[in-house]
Amino acid sequence: MxxxxxxxxxxxxxxxxxxxxxxxxxxxxxxxxxxxxxxxxxxxxxxxxxxxxxxxxxxxxxxxxxxxxxxxxxxxxxxxxxxxxxxxxxxxxxxxxxxxxxxxxxxxxxxxxxxxxxxxxxxxxxxxxxPMAANTALLGLRDEGRVQPGQRVLVNGASGGVGTFAVQIARAFGAEVTGVCSTRNVGLVRSIGAKEVVDYTEEDFTRSGRRYDLLLDIAGSRPVRTCRRALTPGGTHVVVGGRAGRWLRPVSHVMSALATSPFVSQRMAVADAVRCTQNKQNLMTLTELIEDGKITxxxxxxxxxxxxxxxxxxxxxxxxxxxxxxxx
Missing domain, CATH: 3.90.180.10 (Medium-chain alcohol dehydrogenases, catalytic domain)
Incomplete structure (x- = not known):
């Protein structure tokens, strides 16, 4: 072969x-x-x-x-x-x-x-x-983020592989979703279920004054300490990845979240589909959402x-x- x-x-x-x-x-x-x-x-x-x-x-x-x-x-x-x-x-x-x-x-x-x-x-x-992208989004929102109906969820990196699934999954779980993306993808992110879309070329979501119950951070475009400004006092910050680099990134971004966790009121967590042991069960859950027309x-x-x-x-x-x- x-x-x-x-x-x-x-x-x-x-x-x-x-x-x-x-x-x-x-x-x-x-x-x-x-x-x-x-x-x-x-x-x-x-x-x-x-x-x-x-x-x-x-x-x-x-x-x-x-x-x-x-x-x-x-x-x-x-x-x-x-x-x-x-x-x-x-x-x-x-x-x-x-x-x-x-x-x-x-x-x-x-x-x-x-x-x-x-x-x-x-x-x-x-x-x-x-498999990998949707499973990562599911782990970040359901397992690590503990998303609940009615919560305000921010997806940073909403137009990528993981992000497009995350917007749809969060909405399927009853959350109100805001997506962060570039100008050219604003229409796409809105079309898949985001109630609001932040164009990062025009606005910094960490300085907008809006607060979210859950931040799914796929892009890793802002430092962890800065992202805390966008969370409610009891909110959750789930790191999926971050900007690529030759030496440390995105590992350094993930480690920063874990190191910060013991010292802040907000929850800090990491979603890792590579080490997940429930892949088949997660794929079955995703299949139900797909066949019900909630994810495409x-x-x-x-x-x-x-x-x-x-x-x-x-x-x-x-x-x-x-x-x-x-x-x-």
Missing amino acids: RAFVLRSYGSPDVLDLTDVDKPVPGDGEVLVRVRATSVNPYDWHIMRGEPYIARLMGGSLGPRRPKLTILGADMAGQVEAVGGGVTGFRPGDEVFALLEQGGFAEYVCVREADLAPKPKNLSFEQAAAV PVIDRSYPFEEIPAAVGYLEQGHAPGKVVVTV
Whole structure:
């Protein structure tokens, strides 16, 4: 089968399209023919090996070379074969999943425990846009943010992959949503359910005087201490990521929130879909919202499989509204 293999850190050019052995499902595993994947900041951070401090923290980045060889955390496709003990899926089933790696390939083996039926009303491309971004938004709002109906929620970075899902999920949970984005995306953010939209090129949300019960901070465009001005005294600040940097960011932004937490009245929390152990259950929850018409993936661009390096390079520029997907 064909796959984009990552052997060293670098630009998108290091992603090498090559023939590799087709995986064989073991006990409890399902072999899936990948029909679509999508690109996340997670992919290009690993590709670049940045921030450098993360190479010393374990996880997916090794000190000299990446631990993951085939990127792609999002996957939607059809079951090709099942391993021993698998009872919930059969060949031909349409599925999707959040993976540690393997989506940038024509086939991937997935544990049955991580695999979920694809939402019936989505194409493969739409379904591939969901797993990491929507799961991150769900974790940030429901689990870490403890969002409640009637609360005022601010989504900083509302037009990106996570942000477009966050606006819709917060509204589905009954919250009043304000989105922060650039001028060109104001209409998009309003169209997916934001009651108010702040254009960050014209206004600083931390100085507006408005207060929110929950701030989901995806963009990381303001220091944690400054963001506290936008929260109610008992509000919650959930950090998803932050501006990219070679050495420390966005790790430094996340650590700043955690270090501040013991000394302030507001709650500080971090949403991390990579380390989440409830991915399948979360995908099932998201499927219910999708099939009920409460969430629709926002897709900016679609690329053919052979152009995955171009897709990664485009997302790395940081201006994609919604998701960048790949048809395999």
